[in-house]
Amino acid sequence: MTHADLLDRYAELIVRSGVNVTAGQELVMTAPVDAVPLVRRITEHAYKAGATLVTTFYGDDEATLARFAHADDKSFDTAPAWLFDGFANAFKAGAARLAIIGEDPSLLAGQDPDKVTRANRARSKAYRPALELIAGHAINWCVAAAATPAWARSVFPGKAPAEALDALWRAIYTCSRADTPDPVAAWVEHSRKLRQRTDFLNGKRYQALKYKGPGTDLTLGLVDGHVWKGGASTAKNGVTCNPNIPTEEVFTMPHKDRVDGILSSTKPLSYQGTFIEGIKVRFEAGRIVESHADKGADIFATMIATDEGAARLGEVALVPHSSPISASGIVFNNTLFDENAACHIAVGQSYSDTLANGGSLSKDALAAAGANASLIHVDWMIGSGALDIDGVLADGRTEPLMRKGEWAA
Amino acid sequence: MTHADLLDRYAELIVRSGVNVTAGQELVMTAPVDAVPLVRRITEHAYKAGATLVTTFYGDDEATLARFAHADDKSFDTAPAWLFDGFANAFKAGAARLAIIGEDPSLLAGQDPDKVTRANRARSKAYRPALELIAGHAINWCVAAAATPAWARSVFPGKAPAEALDALWRAIYTCSRADTPDPVAAWVEHSRKLRQRTDFLNGKRYQALKYKGPGTDLTLGLVDGHVWKGGASTAKNGVTCNPNIPTEEVFTMPHKDRVDGILSSTKPLSYQGTFIEGIKVRFEAGRIVESHADKGADIFATMIATDEGAARLGEVALVPHSSPISASGIVFNNTLFDENAACHIAVGQSYSDTLANGGSLSKDALAAAGANASLIHVDWMIGSGALDIDGVLADGRTEPLMRKGEWAA
Numbered sequence: 001m002t003h004a005d006l007l008d009r010y011a012e013l014i015v016r017s018g019v020n021v022t023a024g025q026e027l028v029m030t031a032p033v034d035a036v037p038l039v040r041r042i043t044e045h046a047y048k049a050g051a052t053l054v055t056t057f058y059g060d061d062e063a064t065l066a067r068f069a070h071a072d073d074k075s076f077d078t079a080p081a082w083l084f085d086g087f088a089n090a091f092k093a094g095a096a097r098l099a100i101i102g103e104d105p106s107l108l109a110g111q112d113p114d115k116v117t118r119a120n121r122a123r124s125k126a127y128r129p130a131l132e133l134i135a136g137h138a139i140n141w142c143v144a145a146a147a148t149p150a151w152a153r154s155v156f157p158g159k160a161p162a163e164a165l166d167a168l169w170r171a172i173y174t175c176s177r178a179d180t181p182d183p184v185a186a187w188v189e190h191s192r193k194l195r196q197r198t199d200f201l202n203g204k205r206y207q208a209l210k211y212k213g214p215g216t217d218l219t220l221g222l223v224d225g226h227v228w229k230g231g232a233s234t235a236k237n238g239v240t241c242n243p244n245i246p247t248e249e250v251f252t253m254p255h256k257d258r259v260d261g262i263l264s265s266t267k268p269l270s271y272q273g274t275f276i277e278g279i280k281v282r283f284e285a286g287r288i289v290e291s292h293a294d295k296g297a298d299i300f301a302t303m304i305a306t307d308e309g310a311a312r313l314g315e316v317a318l319v320p321h322s323s324p325i326s327a328s329g330i331v332f333n334n335t336l337f338d339e340n341a342a343c344h345i346a347v348g349q350s351y352s353d354t355l356a357n358g359g360s361l362s363k364d365a366l367a368a369a370g371a372n373a374s375l376i377h378v379d380w381m382i383g384s385g386a387l388d389i390d391g392v393l394a395d396g397r398t399e400p401l402m403r404k405g406e407w408a409a
Numbered sequence: 410m411t412h413a414d415l416l417d418r419y420a421e422l423i424v425r426s427g428v429n430v431t432a433g434q435e436l437v438m439t440a441p442v443d444a445v446p447l448v449r450r451i452t453e454h455a456y457k458a459g460a461t462l463v464t465t466f467y468g469d470d471e472a473t474l475a476r477f478a479h480a481d482d483k484s485f486d487t488a489p490a491w492l493f494d495g496f497a498n499a500f501k502a503g504a505a506r507l508a509i510i511g512e513d514p515s516l517l518a519g520q521d522p523d524k525v526t527r528a529n530r531a532r533s534k535a536y537r538p539a540l541e542l543i544a545g546h547a548i549n550w551c552v553a554a555a556a557t558p559a560w561a562r563s564v565f566p567g568k569a570p571a572e573a574l575d576a577l578w579r580a581i582y583t584c585s586r587a588d589t590p591d592p593v594a595a596w597v598e599h600s601r602k603l604r605q606r607t608d609f610l611n612g613k614r615y616q617a618l619k620y621k622g623p624g625t626d627l628t629l630g631l632v633d634g635h636v637w638k639g640g641a642s643t644a645k646n647g648v649t650c651n652p653n654i655p656t657e658e659v660f661t662m663p664h665k666d667r668v669d670g671i672l673s674s675t676k677p678l679s680y681q682g683t684f685i686e687g688i689k690v691r692f693e694a695g696r697i698v699e700s701h702a703d704k705g706a707d708i709f710a711t712m713i714a715t716d717e718g719a720a721r722l723g724e725v726a727l728v729p730h731s732s733p734i735s736a737s738g739i740v741f742n743n744t745l746f747d748e749n750a751a752c753h754i755a756v757g758q759s760y761s762d763t764l765a766n767g768g769s770l771s772k773d774a775l776a777a778a779g780a781n782a783s784l785i786h787v788d789w790m791i792g793s794g795a796l797d798i799d800g801v802l803a804d805g806r807t808e809p810l811m812r813k814g815e816w817a818a
Contacts, residue, residue: 047479058467070456086495
């Protein structure tokens with residue numbers, strides 16, 4: 001198939017299986033300017049699906065760099081609240097949300113870490129009203145990727161630019177099943193398998209998971225009434241979507257106060273333009289009390305100091321080491337892909353829909369149940385072919401859940 | 410000078426002489442996706458000038474065409490109110506506004522006129538809160554242009570695409586004085602000359618203008634307390650900007666009820682994607698009571714039926730026939746340029762700052778003074794080398810103001 005054919009099928013997949021924009025619904029899209037060809041294909045398919053209006057907000061890495069190069073210091077405590085409030089208003093009025101990502105993973109690596117942190121904090125704070133509607137699954141939403149020259153260079157540093165871009169597109173198509181004969185049908189089948197797995201885990205009612213691997217020895221408590229989710233899910237507006245393309249994970253809610261032990265990352269984390277590598281942390285009663293990183297330690301330390309919830313867990317996710325994304329052998333330097341190649345956890349904001357009736361609980365009730373709250377939600381990878389995980393049953397007995405990174409049950 | 414050098418000088422001119430973004434101010438920009446290189450240069454100069462944040466909203470003609478090709482009928486009564494409300498909130502919070510235009514002038518020529526009209530009406534209505542802040546000059550703002558392939562093809566249909574694009578850029582640079590040795594200084598001098606002209610006209614206190622030319626025989630009353638403006642002007646936030654680059658016009662407020670006679674257009678009008686040509690109208694007591702157009706008559710008729718104010722005048726502008734833009738001999742198919750090549754009028758919303766103390770008057774008081782109000786503001790060209798204009802003094806005497814399109818006084 002030509003790149004144009006694949007791009008069109010991929011766009012249709014994102015519209016129909018990803019965000020699943022419905023007739024009469026607005027679509028609010030964000031994308032890098034390098035993604036114009038994909039956005040145009042998505043826009044066409046969204047209108048064909050009955051979208052009343054597709055509005056795309058393009059971001060530009062070059063504009064971000066111009067800010068860091070030339071803006072006055074006070075710029076870095078500023079964010080476009082008027083725009084993000086507009087997003088939140090659109091969601092409240094029923095719009096669906098599609099994020100096309102493809103930013104340069106190391107865009108801000110050379111910039112002043114203090115400015116990076118302040119800019120991110122200001123942005124997170126301003127984005128909060130919109131994020132809460134996404135995290136609470138009020139509407140159908142989806143995150144998918146577009147290959148961009150800078151991202152491709154980061155993933156394939158040895159290849160010529162055009163080759164690297166082509167290789168990244170091909171990897172995106174393969175990991176997203178867009179190069180299968182019927183991508184939409186392939187996603188129905190894929191979701192069915194993930195549903196089998198979440199049904200199995202939800203039947204177990206584990207009170208905790210125990211992780212053992214190189215540099216990792218951790219007991220991670222789950223909230224009572226936790227719900228394992230994965231693949232397609234139904235938003236409060238009644239629309240079923242796949243919030244991530246690709247996705248291989250099943251995930252649920254850790255208890256914010258019941259995590260103890262040590263934990264090591266297994267893949268680099270690209271956090272808002274900077275790489276953080278070789279993370280080692282120690283948890284006590286749910287909180288990170290010691291942290292180390294081989295690279296980006298300052299950024300990591302500042303990240304988990306964003307607020308009280310930033311040093312506690314909001315998500316735990318299981319992915320077999322043999323997932324197609326892991327099997328590709330590619331380190332994507334992008335969480336959307338890398339989190340689906342390995343078991344991971346996220347510090348920060350929890351997803352209220354991973355707690356039974358969580359969507360209808362007040363903030364205080366959520367906190368009392370053990371749900372974490374934060375301005376941030378950052379996933380990092382802790383899985384590998386050397387990771388074992390046990391499930392702790394209600395009566396305290398343990399049973400093997402994963403062995404050497406693969407499902408054992 | 411290379412194109413890159415000229416582009417950079419042009420961007421700096423737009424930032425410093427155009428919108429004049431000040432230290433600590435946000436900048437909200439809109440632009441076509443084809444204008445990315447110019448937007449990047451503008452963004453850099455805006456940060457250098459002290460902007461705290463530059464946020465660009467890119468539009469895409471292809472996305473608009475996808476909507477007309479594939480969207481459900483109800484799409485055409487929809488507009489992104491959440492976005493435009495966001496713009497208005499940004500302006501209220503002190504942001505400056507920069508619009509980079511360069512759309513295909515005949516983008517929607519082949520589309521269903523009813524859908525075009527409904528989409529425009531929905532958009533105008535949703536944009537109203539933001540437009541009122543612009544029209545009332547609450548903030549510093551500027552409209553400038555970027556050459557785009559589709560616009561260049563429309564202006565130079567006989568040239569190869571790359572040549573046409575280059576020719577349009579060169580014309581933009583020349584008309585904008587960006588190719589002079591010191592563009593910012595050239596604009597200071599240009600504004601000084603326009604100020605001399607507005608001082609002269611403001612001293613005259615004309616009660617009306619009388620137009621005579623081929624197909625034109627019109628008496629156009631001016632509001633009492635009208636203020637002639639042109640070139641640089643100071644917004645209510647205290648910042649002096651040049652709202653249009655280029656600009657050659659001086660303009661003021663007609664009385665919405667005191668326009669009588671016949672009027673013919675002298676250049677094609679590109680109205681939101683469709684060409685309207687050969688307009689002939691008759692006014693009675695300020696209102697268009699008969700209208701004709703050789704081309705686009707339906708769109709024109711629907712346009713002036715948008716609301717009560719859409720068939721009355723909101724602006725009258727004088728431009729000598731020898732203006733540099735007219736001298737270029739190019740018909741730009743774009744109002745920003747073509748309105749500065751010829752005397753023109755605008756139907757629809759008036760600018761409250763062309764009435765003494767207009768900015769502090771209520772809507773009722775503005776209407777009582779003769780100021781027009783409408784969802785639209787559309788300029789069309791009525792000037793030529795064959796147009797004579799007389800000024801009518803307070804005592805009823807007339808004196809020559811323009812002869813054969815040139816200043817006579």
